[in-house]
Amino acid sequence: MLNSVFARRLYLCWLIANNERPNVPKLMALSGWPRRTLQDVLKALPGMGLELAFVQQGVRNNDGYYQIESWGPLNPQWIDSHRQQIIGAIE
16 A cells, blocks of 8 residues: 555656646646645655756746656656556545
């Protein structure tokens, strides 16, 4: 059984990888999580060995989206195939 904190991180990785231009408002809508929870999970991803980049678009400082540049030790195919188990561990 997956730990809910770890499952949240895996699910966020899946959301970032499987949605076009995932920014904070879009990720909030997709996950149903409050902004603070989402920001905390985003901040924790590099600690798992994942390389996350914010692609700046537009004039404002926070105009842009997230993308995964390197999955590090994570296997995106495993996350994809176990997505329902991951979601179940979060709920």
